[in-house]
Amino acid sequence: MPRLYDVAGMYSIPSFMPVGLTPYSDEMTFIERLTNFNLDLTYHYFQYKLENRFTDLFLDKYPNFPTIDEIYKEKTALIMVNANEFAETARPTTGMIKYIGGSAISDPIPLSEDLNQLLEQNPVNILFSMGSVAQSKDMPEWLKRGKTQC
Numbered sequence: 280m281p282r283l284y285d286v287a288g289m290y291s292i293p294s295f296m297p298v299g300l301t302p303y304s305d306e307m308t309f310i311e312r313l314t315n316f317n318l319d320l321t322y323h324y325f326q327y328k329l330e331n332r333f334t335d336l337f338l339d340k341y342p343n344f345p346t347i348d349e350i351y352k353e354k355t356a357l358i359m360v361n362a363n364e365f366a367e368t369a370r371p372t373t374g375m376i377k378y379i380g381g382s383a384i385s386d387p388i389p390l391s392e393d394l395n396q397l398l399e400q401n402p403v404n405i406l407f408s409m410g411s412v413a414q415s416k417d418m419p420e421w422l423k424r425g426k427t428q429c
Contacts, residue, residue, distance in 0.1 A: 305369060364378035
């Protein structure tokens with residue numbers, strides 16, 4: 280969410296806020312904090328460099344075209360973050376940022392009787408579900424049998 284912090288009028292704090300796409304958490308060693316700080320500076324440098332190039336391209340063709348930063352700040356009233364705020368690490372926030380992760384999760388339904396009996400046969404089980412993305416009705420029978428037997 281680094282660019283969104285700029286839009287919301289906030290600053291990233293690389294001493295405890297990991298830069299995106301890094302393996303760091305909010306608990307970093309001194310070297311990790313230095314690396315994170317360097318990545319944050321590098322990210323911002325290239326971000327603004329690219330934005331200025333795009334702005335120059337637009338201004339050549341459309342002289343009154345606003346900058347990307349102006350568009351962001353004029354047109355953004357709400358930032359929705361698809362994460363559960365209770366699972367996130369501590370970080371500054373504003374009323375402009377709303378966490379919506381998990382808002383579409385419905386109450387769980389109980390397992391079917393045959394699946395429940397299958398799981399009760401063993402003391403330890405792994406229930407693997409791919410959700411609605413890959414439904415088991417489309418799986419070959421040999422693959423289903425291999426996954427339901429030990």
